[in-house]
Amino acid sequence: MKRFALAGNPNCGKTTLFNSLTGSTAHVGNWPGVTVEKKDGVYKKLPEPISIIDLPGIYSLSPYTNEEVISRNYILDEHPDAVINIVDATNLERNLYLTTQLLEIDVPVIVALNMMDILTKKGDEVDVKTIEEKLGVPVVAVSALKEDNLDDLMKRAYDACQKQREGRTIIRNKDILHLIGDVTIAFKGKNVENPLFHAIKLVENDELEVNSHKDLVPMVDDFKKTFNDDTFGDDFEAIIADDRYHYIADNFHDVILVKEKEEVVEGNKTVKMSRSDKIDKVLTHRVFGLLIFAVILFFVFHLTFSENLFFLGGLFKDVKPSFEGTLYEGLFWTDGGINSPGVILFNFFDMSFSAIIDLVGGWMSGAPEWLTGFVCDGVLSGLFAILGFLPQILVLFLFFAIMEDTGYMARVAFILDRIFRKFGLSGRAFIPMIMGFGCSVPAMINTRTLADDKERTATIRVIPFFSCGAKLPILTAIAGGIAMAFNFQYVDVITYSMYVVGAVAAIVCVLIMRNTTLKGDAAPFIMELPEYHWPQFKALMIHLWDKAKHFVKKAFTIILASTIVIWFLSSFAWNWKYLGEMDGSILQSLGQLIQPLFTPLGFGAQLSAFGWVFAVAAITGLIAKENVIATFSVLAAVIVSGFEGTEEGVEEAMIMIQNTGITWQGCIAFIAFNMLTIPCFAACATARAELPKGQFKWTILFWLAASYIGTAIIYSVLNLFPSNIGGQAYKNGQLAWAIPVVIAIVVIAVLTVFGIRLWNKRSSKKQGA
Amino acid sequence: MLKKLVEFSIGETGLIKKVEGEGRLRRRLFDMGVTPGATVYLRKKAPLGDPLEITIRGYELTLRKSEAELVILEVEDAK
Numbered sequence: 001m002k003r004f005a006l007a008g009n010p011n012c013g014k015t016t017l018f019n020s021l022t023g024s025t026a027h028v029g030n031w032p033g034v035t036v037e038k039k040d041g042v043y044k045k046l047p048e049p050i051s052i053i054d055l056p057g058i059y060s061l062s063p064y065t066n067e068e069v070i071s072r073n074y075i076l077d078e079h080p081d082a083v084i085n086i087v088d089a090t091n092l093e094r095n096l097y098l099t100t101q102l103l104e105i106d107v108p109v110i111v112a113l114n115m116m117d118i119l120t121k122k123g124d125e126v127d128v129k130t131i132e133e134k135l136g137v138p139v140v141a142v143s144a145l146k147e148d149n150l151d152d153l154m155k156r157a158y159d160a161c162q163k164q165r166e167g168r169t170i171i172r173n174k175d176i177l178h179l180i181g182d183v184t185i186a187f188k189g190k191n192v193e194n195p196l197f198h199a200i201k202l203v204e205n206d207e208l209e210v211n212s213h214k215d216l217v218p219m220v221d222d223f224k225k226t227f228n229d230d231t232f233g234d235d236f237e238a239i240i241a242d243d244r245y246h247y248i249a250d251n252f253h254d255v256i257l258v259k260e261k262e263e264v265v266e267g268n269k270t271v272k273m274s275r276s277d278k279i280d281k282v283l284t285h286r287v288f289g290l291l292i293f294a295v296i297l298f299f300v301f302h303l304t305f306s307e308n309l310f311f312l313g314g315l316f317k318d319v320k321p322s323f324e325g326t327l328y329e330g331l332f333w334t335d336g337g338i339n340s341p342g343v344i345l346f347n348f349f350d351m352s353f354s355a356i357i358d359l360v361g362g363w364m365s366g367a368p369e370w371l372t373g374f375v376c377d378g379v380l381s382g383l384f385a386i387l388g389f390l391p392q393i394l395v396l397f398l399f400f401a402i403m404e405d406t407g408y409m410a411r412v413a414f415i416l417d418r419i420f421r422k423f424g425l426s427g428r429a430f431i432p433m434i435m436g437f438g439c440s441v442p443a444m445i446n447t448r449t450l451a452d453d454k455e456r457t458a459t460i461r462v463i464p465f466f467s468c469g470a471k472l473p474i475l476t477a478i479a480g481g482i483a484m485a486f487n488f489q490y491v492d493v494i495t496y497s498m499y500v501v502g503a504v505a506a507i508v509c510v511l512i513m514r515n516t517t518l519k520g521d522a523a524p525f526i527m528e529l530p531e532y533h534w535p536q537f538k539a540l541m542i543h544l545w546d547k548a549k550h551f552v553k554k555a556f557t558i559i560l561a562s563t564i565v566i567w568f569l570s571s572f573a574w575n576w577k578y579l580g581e582m583d584g585s586i587l588q589s590l591g592q593l594i595q596p597l598f599t600p601l602g603f604g605a606q607l608s609a610f611g612w613v614f615a616v617a618a619i620t621g622l623i624a625k626e627n628v629i630a631t632f633s634v635l636a637a638v639i640v641s642g643f644e645g646t647e648e649g650v651e652e653a654m655i656m657i658q659n660t661g662i663t664w665q666g667c668i669a670f671i672a673f674n675m676l677t678i679p680c681f682a683a684c685a686t687a688r689a690e691l692p693k694g695q696f697k698w699t700i701l702f703w704l705a706a707s708y709i710g711t712a713i714i715y716s717v718l719n720l721f722p723s724n725i726g727g728q729a730y731k732n733g734q735l736a737w738a739i740p741v742v743i744a745i746v747v748i749a750v751l752t753v754f755g756i757r758l759w760n761k762r763s764s765k766k767q768g769a
Numbered sequence: 770m771l772k773k774l775v776e777f778s779i780g781e782t783g784l785i786k787k788v789e790g791e792g793r794l795r796r797r798l799f800d801m802g803v804t805p806g807a808t809v810y811l812r813k814k815a816p817l818g819d820p821l822e823i824t825i826r827g828y829e830l831t832l833r834k835s836e837a838e839l840v841i842l843e844v845e846d847a848k
Contacts, residue, residue, distance in 0.1 A: 060800035093826040094802045241799035289816040414831050418817035524794050524836055529829040
């Protein structure tokens with residue numbers, strides 16, 4: 001099968017084109033570096049099927065980061081039958097820079113002039129004919145998004161790939177050309193493929209090239225001695241880069257007919273401003289930028305989790321809605337507070353699932369006891385406990401996807417860079433971290449956009465601290481359980497604070513690592529800021545569909561299997577007799593064995609009868625984090641006979657709390673432990689693959705230490721507060737207890753930060769002396 | 770007048786004369802279009818004063834002050 005590779009600058013629409021050509025649903029975003037792995041798909045509308053390979057975006061063929069190496073190696077070593085170079089027509093100058101390099105390779109190149117829909121909308125026109133004449137390869141104007149002209153593009157690519165094409169350079173400096181010619185001949189003599197390309201890279205003093213062809217370096221160096229340019233001296237790298245840009249400016253400055261931008265008077269100067277610029281002016285405002293970001297983040301969580309939307313509860317205190325007492329009350333209304341969209345969806349799923357379990361329980365009334373137990377307690381309640389969280393996860397992701405797709409996320413990296421640098425990371429590390437809120441696996445893979453290995457290692461290690469979608473059920477269920485058991489209303493405050501705890505733990509750990517085992521300066525931060533655009537409905541839906549698919553698949557495979565195992569272990573005794581209750585079960589004896597380990601964390605030996613469930617849940621979480629609540633659910637059904645997995649974990653958590661006598665401090669410590677400890681199997685495997693050799697075992701040790709120490713600290717601090725948060729003292733100011741918790745954690749973090757800085761200063765002074 | 774990019778104030782425009790530094794960092798600057806002969810407009814600074822956002826070759830690029838230290842420009846007359 002013929003293979004066409006898609007190459008182009010980051011964020012120029014490669015993945016959109018890939019999706020349109022192959023009908024697949026790869027994730028697209030509006031920041032540079034969404035694709036960090038190559039993906040393939042098949043295009044079927046030509047005489048023969050064509051394999052399409054989507055490569056990570058590159059600015060040049062001299063790679064800077066790991067994912068750029070993937071693209072270069074693919075194009076050079078895997079011999080695609082053609083390279084489709086996607087060029088963003090709205091940013092021709094920089095995009096053509098890569099084109100000038102691709103043309104130097106002996107491979108058929110087709111230029112796809114993308115984003116034509118945006119140009120046309122602005123009223124601009126492009127002279128495609130001239131571009132084609134100047135470049136000497138086929139040029140097709142397309143819109144990957146609107147799927148305009150794609151068949152024409154593929155037809156021309158198919159024609160082009162039938163013929164061999166020899167590399168050609170646009171470099172015009174006569175002396176350099178002479179040298180390149182000589183080196184090319186030397187490469188040809190050595191039978192190296194793509195001699196022209198390699199010769200130019202060697203003259204450019206490209207790191208990879210110099211390392212693989214050390215024998216030819218003297219040739220360039222000798223020439224350098226005889227060479228002296230007026231402006232650049234013997235700096236070949238600068239001369240060639242300059243030559244490429246000059247070529248582009250000279251030949252292509254008039255191929256796009258631009259309609260004038262709207263003009264806005266700013267101060268006493270006239271500055272051209274587009275709509276994107278105006279939005280940007282607000283969102284990255286010098287004073288309010290950070291504040292706006294914090295507020296946006298708060299509302300994202302508020303709209304997803306709150307049971308008291310916009311804090312309007314007080315207004316409706318005495319209102320009796322007409323639907324009081326009906327199903328609708330539970331759906332939209334909780335104790336006078338309006339539910340957020342996330343909670344409404346959650347309740348809807350919850351009610352449907354309860355109805356199904358009731359129905360199935362009814363059907364099976366005549367079946368043997370253990371079979372009913374297996375179907376209702378083992379399979380259904382575990383499964384529904386997980387699926388019940390799907391709506392809230394999707395709502396949260398919808399918000400993240402919007403932030404990403406509009407281009408705001410790249411600005412967030414921009415406004416946060418200064419802060420991140422204090423911890424030894426670049427603003428770019430923010431992107432994989434925020435992806436960590438979704439799933440650690442793609443987040444860890446995305447760290448390939450970080451140029452520095454130590455920064456990458458540190459980032460990969462703390463990514464699990466950014467509570468992923470699978471940990472969300474732990475948070476909501478236990479927070480909900482606390483609310484029910486201790487009569488506390490602000491579930492979203494607990495959820496929000498726990499996210500903050502995770503982020504603070506990540507910052508402290510990065511800081512410690514970057515000052516001890518992974519010492520080094522912050523890597524440079526040079527990043528393109530894409531233009532803002534409206535989120536694309538299609539892209540958002542693709543993203544959500546992707547997430548939902550992944551989640552559901554996991555629920556029916558690994559999680560279903562684990563819940564059945566847990567059900568078995570918790571309902572049977574060592575003599576394989578069905579008990580139908582927990583006392584004397586296999587799981588109980590196993591749990592009791594490890595339970596004392598968690599005593600300093602608040603969910604160990606101090607708990608009564610069923611206290612070991614927390615230990616067991618934490619262990620099952622190592623397989624997949626969804627298991628924690630699934631375990632609760634299965635166990636709750638066994639503890640309280642006749643209990644059906646109704647409230648998707650919340651009621652289960654409450655049963656756990658009531659039957660174990662755990663304090664609210666212990667509950668929070670348990671959430672924290674699960675957030676900070678070793679992530680699931682899948683994340684571990686990814687970390688192993690992405691980390692530099694030999695770092696994985698230390699990383700596992702790091703996770704264990706971080707979770708144990710971190711949770712012990714949180715538990716101790718929380719114990720400074722009274723344990724009856726639902727009591728009279730707290731009724732009057734229910735938020736009051738959450739504030740000292742957050743403050744205490746922040747204070748500890750700040751002290752650690754200053755401690756390390758001081759210690760660093762001292763040790764550097766010692767070295768100086 | 771020659772001036773480093775880091776010394777620019779917001780709204781100033783200049784023509785790149787020289788890019789200092791070495792190795793991969795310099796290479797990256799070149800690849801992103803920060804080469805001698807390019808016109809740079811300093812759009813804004815991040816809320817904490819660093820990094821900077823510039824317009825170069827028709828697009829927006831962000832870089833830190835430490836990298837802007839390496840770029841030397843001829844200041845264009847504001848009028």
